[in-house]
Amino acid sequence: MASLAEIDWCDTPLVAPTRNTEVEREIRKHLGVSQNSTAYLAPVPWVAWTLTTNMPPVAHISNRLTDLIGLIVSMENSCRHCYGATRSILRLTGYSEKRISQLEEDLYQSDLDERTLTALAFARKCARSDPRPDARDLAELAEVGYSRMAIAEVAYVATSACYSNRLATILAIPPDDIEDLEKNPLARLFRPVIRVVFNALDARAKQRNRKRFPPGAIQACAPKLGGKLIEALRESPTAPMLARILEDCWQSPHLSRRTKALTFVVVAQALNCPLCTLEGRQLMELEGWRQEDIDHLLTYLSSDQLTPFESRFIHFARDTVNYKVPDIQYTARRFLADLKKEEIIEACGLVSLANWVARLSIILEQDR
Structure with a gap:
């Protein structure tokens, strides 16, 4: 994990911002x-x-834990944009520089309790492609007192942070303005007031997220995509949020459903x-692919059924699973x-969402 100052970040975003939309x-x-x-995202x-997922309306874990998960995952993924913003929010809402530095230097040497440390260690594994969390990690969360739905929400928050990290990293979105606010001497002076304001805004945003993503949205999910995950989250207000995102992605016109x-x-x-491999195969069959052609594609990552664009894009998509920041930003420009x-923008959102859903599937291990 790199410190904020060590992250090598492209100075030129992949797309120019579209203002006042x-x-x-x-x-x-x-x-x-x-x-x-x-x-940077408004045209799609x-x-x-999906920025609203940064303020997920969780019901089974604390808001403070969601903030800490965001910090650990963004640090693990070396996302300059998300890491810097999350760090500044923690500073403005009550975390001292010393406590944050402890987390950054050695998670297990911090003053956090065992329950929180177990959740953060699990979240860090969610950010990795190897090793990924498994049933043993879920058992450890249960042993320290997390309920089935609390574990699902920890995974949701961690993997949605992976989504935001990839999106911001691939597009090379500049640091958030909140970093300047946190560094302002006046902000430090009035930190107690700012903390109250931030907490109020956070609570309002989460309440509005509940209204924007009501439980009825679960019924609108794209065919066979994420259905079991959404069912596993049904007792959490995060379920309709994920269902709506998947449906809106599927219906968006900028890239084909085949892609x-x-x-x-x-x-x-x-x-x-x-x-997710099975669900993806089913979606490909709906788009006209034969099973033997899908088998060949997944074995060799090539197929004479692919268009030139698809041939390039699937390699880019695979590269987003495990990457180094400057390399993936260069690769994005090339592809x-x-x-x-x-x-x-849709391509970056798509590969980020695919990573989110595939990583979140760990919660289904609870039912085995």
């Missing part, structure tokens, strides 16, 4: 605060709205996720440079 205004009103990342509404099915199956295969802005 209706989507940007709606999200600002919804969250109660501005986020500079919105302008479903991707822009989306290919992406989900390739990423799932790379992460050794049987469920996506010829696309339209909307296509680039």
